[in-house]
Amino acid sequence: MDIELVLVKYARLVDHFILEHLSGTPESLYQAALHLVKAGGKRLRPAIAMLVARMLGGIEAESRALPLAAAIEVSHTFTLIHDDIMDRDDYRRGVPTVHKLWGESWAILAGDLLHAYAYKFIVSSVDHGLSKGEAHEAMKVLTTAGIKVSRGQAYDLLFEKTLDVTVADYLDMVYHKTGAMMEASAKLGAVAARAESEVVELLGQYGSLLGVAFQVRDDYLGMFGDPEKTGKPIYSDLRRGKKTLLAIYALSKLKGEEREFLVKLLDPNTPKSLEDLERGAMLVKESGAVDEALRLSRVYADRAKEILLSLRNVVNEDAREALLVLTEYAITRDR
């Protein structure tokens, strides 16, 4: 199964929904809000929602899940726009970020607009076959995730300023920052499929494990990926002093002058040449941190797969298979 083709299929459906329902004035505000949507992206979150719905409830559930999948995607996009302001990132998905093109005020507003639309899309799910009770469940899921994402980003920023970040701290931060939205994606799919609450919770666990595994791969790609494929500048995390799993592991393994070099490099205030950053990445690799990080992402992905395999009452085995492949993709992808 070519998972990228599956993702493209769902991307088309979800993008169509978003573009159809997201228009208004002033036009430049809507252009700014849709900029990153139009720039592409993997659409992993909506695909999770749609596939979970299909797996548990067949194609009717999948079509009910569409507004929820769109809600997750615009909510994710809103966080990207705001995070890019805070992290001063200039590129995303291969294009300049929203604040680079339209300025900060427009980026703040475009994010706020998408945030409100995410909830509006959930409200609109009653026009796509969900009951008001089910829409209420979906709303509960998205508000819970929305709060966690803000908290996770806050921890991410706080960790820039300290070396005192353990693997447990990292996992908690990453669960909030990335896991919570994938948890919500899977739960929303289960809600659309009218799954029992225990099954909704189980799918939530699947999503949060997948999210953490995904983020560890993201950290890896940020240091060793091909910017042409990731669409993001390389070494951005190192520049900002982000406490990625790679950085945390490397700090715990390196000694003496090498550790001191990395400590200094991770200070956001240290001016850094490309040579410094390349040496930092090399030290990280030589410390064994890459192997350890990828091993941990494997553990999380395997636990996520076990949950998928444990499910009874699956009505569509192809969708289960696609989710298994998607989970593997999350930790092996190059983009």
Added chain:
Amino acid sequence: MDIELVLVKYARLVDHFILEHLSGTPESLYQAALHLVKAGGKRLRPAIAMLVARMLGGIEAESRALPLAAAIEVSHTFTLIHDDIMDRDDYRRGVPTVHKLWGESWAILAGDLLHAYAYKFIVSSVDHGLSKGEAHEAMKVLTTAGIKVSRGQAYDLLFEKTLDVTVADYLDMVYHKTGAMMEASAKLGAVAARAESEVVELLGQYGSLLGVAFQVRDDYLGMFGDPEKTGKPIYSDLRRGKKTLLAIYALSKLKGEEREFLVKLLDPNTPKSLEDLERGAMLVKESGAVDEALRLSRVYADRAKEILLSLRNVVNEDAREALLVLTEYAITRDR
């Protein structure tokens, strides 16, 4: 009736709800989010929601309205925090703004957090006596308002850069920026009272008329109010080139050198001394713009009152009376 005492009563109830339900980590993020809540404020929006609920459904409806009133207040606070970043305002409610104290990233995140909590509070209304269908109605009201507020703020910023703003443009901008949230406040109160949809719509009209009237007074206080009472620096709108109703009227009345002076003053890039700003305010007053603006706010407030007086099936006349007084207060207040 002392309307300020009524407002204090509802402020206590709503603040208690907000502070009880809004806690978490990292602590500094929650402190930033609650900073403007703790700084006070009139709490006009939650009072409107609570009074409308009481007017149409008695004290039981009022107690059902509490989470909705809290949702409106935190949603309003979120927009204040983000607007202050965009407008580079240093003071609000007599205290330094959130981005001044915690920096921009924290202000963006604190706003996003409150935005998510607003929807969470609506979700929680089912624990306070609303049905899931009623909570769904409330959610529809708040998402609609949330989208309008972002659009209104966008127009407000766009208008800074042009002199080509008509009174109609202003009224449309202000309806989105301020009217929509007051419309939502009144509608949420009506939803909590289980009013019929025509009555909900009528109360929405009341709120939007009140909102526009309120904003015109706000423009006036920004130029001629006492900063000790308003809690905001004076002439902030003039400095930023905001197209307030006062500025639009004055531009249409003034001629020759006086008009040129005001045009130049309204260019955000023109450096301005306090003397310049005082002369600008004097020209605005002498042009007759103040009288015209206050006359228009009177027209809107009177139309809002007529809606209140037209209502049948009012179960609590004291609440109607309080809303009438509150409407008058909105256009005569000094703070």
